[in-house]
Amino acid sequence: MPAPAVAATVVDLRARIASWRAAGERVALVPTMGALHPGHLSLVEQASKAADRVVVSIFVNPTQFAPTEDLATYPRDLDGDLAKLATVRTDLVFAPTPQEMYPDGAGTVVTVxxxxxxxxxxxRPHFFAGVATVVSKLLIQVGPDVAVFGEKDFQQLAVIRRLVRDLHLPVEILSGATLREDDGLAMSSRNVYLSPEDRQRAPALHRALERAAARIAAGEDADAALEEARGEITAAGFVIDYVAHRDAATLGQPQDGRPARLLVAARIARVRLIDNVPVSPKGQNP
Ligand SMILES: Nc1ncnc2c1ncn2[C@@H]1O[C@H](COP(=O)(O)OP(=O)(O)OP(=O)(O)O)[C@@H](O)[C@H]1O
Ligand SMILES: CC(C)(CO)[C@@H](O)C(=O)[O-]
Ligand code: BAL
Known part of the structure; x- marks a missing residue:
């Protein structure tokens, strides 16, 4: 397939989408920050099954980075991303500049x-306001029927579902399963920051979560299972931000009989990784 067309301005984006709408076509949006990997491409494939036209946004959103974070060094490779998108059906890439997305004086912030x-x-106290603001803008700019987000960013997915519900945005939010490397490490654009040694250690995150989820599902004490997971993750060389057992829908405390999730964020050297796995409700284990 040829490389997709690129729109850099909201005016151009809207003109192209208007012509599809005039033909009665359904539109899907896949928001990304680029440096695409197979996990992103799986979301694009899901989008192409749900709509006639697929828009992928590529925008490293400055408002979701704290001044101490990696905005300047975040991997950027638009040409490489366009080549990867040519392998799946993408009708349009929206790649605005920060000035296009946040014109001088932009001062509206969405908090969820x-x-x-x-x-x-x-x-990351700044994080979700930055995400909610840029996702609101993208949903208003594109006006998609569906938008697809990854379960890898599980709390982000819940925040976006709440944003859409609370603002009555006319869009269906779909979620895509986390694609993993063969050793279980969740694919992530930031994995390129890992040294070869830390790359070897990184699958410990997923392994520890899976073990803890199996123990909780088997009826063992959740606090003990989480404590053991923390020990395994620390032993692999990580500094833990959190390892948590939460209700899968609200992200509040887990409730008996409702789907739950284990979530982790941890740092190895200067690289911060997140991951999560489901926990089957009691009585529903294989
Ligand atoms: N391994 C994955 N499998 C499926 N979807 C993913 C995966 N990784 C990221 N996504 C999803 O892709 C979308 C864009 O994410 P983003 O561009 O931040 O990529 P990322 O790999 O998560 O990068 P980062 O390293 O910044 O976390 C989000 O909805 C995210 O949840
Ligand atoms: C949803 C998103 C594209 C908003 O910038 C980003 O947080 C991401 O890539 O997950
Ligand atoms: N995938 C989440 C984007 C971020 O960490 O900024």
Missing amino acids: GGPSAGLESDA
Whole structure:
């Protein structure tokens, strides 16, 4: 397939989408920060099954980075991303500049309650307002029927579902399963920061979560299972931000009989990784 067309301005984006709308076509949006990997491409494939036209946004959103974080060094490779998108059906890439997205004087911030509290917000207090603001803008700019987000960013997914619900945005949010490397490490654009040694250690995150989830599902004490997971993750060389057992929908405390999730964020050297796995409700284990 040829490389997809690129729109850099909201005016151009809207003109192209208007022509599809005039033909009665359904539109899907896949928001990304680029440096695409197979996990992103799986979301694009899911989008192409749900709509006639697929828009992928590539924008490293400055408002979700703290001044101490990696905005300047975040991997960027638009040409490489376009070549990867040519292998799946993408009709349009929206790649705005920061000035296009946040024109001088832009001062509107979207904050979401509920699932934003705790976890990522404890380590990155600025994060969800930045994400909610840029995702609101993208949803308003594109006006898609569906938008697809990855379960890898599980709290982000819950925040976006709440944003869409609370603002009555007319879009269906779909989620895509986490694609993993063969050794279980969740694919992530930031994995390129890992040294070869830390790359060897990194699958410990997923292994520890899976073990703890199996123990909790088998009826063992959740606090003990989490403590053992923390020990394994620390032994692999990570500094833990959180290892948590939460209700999968609200991200509040887990409730008996409702789907739950184990979530982790941890740092190895200067690289911060996140991951999560499901826990089957009691009585529903294989
Ligand atoms: N391994 C994966 N499998 C499926 N979806 C993913 C995966 N990694 C990221 N995504 C999803 O892709 C979308 C864009 O994410 P983003 O561009 O931040 O990529 P990322 O790999 O998560 O990068 P980062 O290293 O910044 O976390 C998000 O909805 C995210 O949840
Ligand atoms: C949703 C998103 C594209 C907003 O910048 C980003 O947080 C991401 O890539 O997960
Ligand atoms: N995938 C989440 C984007 C971020 O960490 O900024």
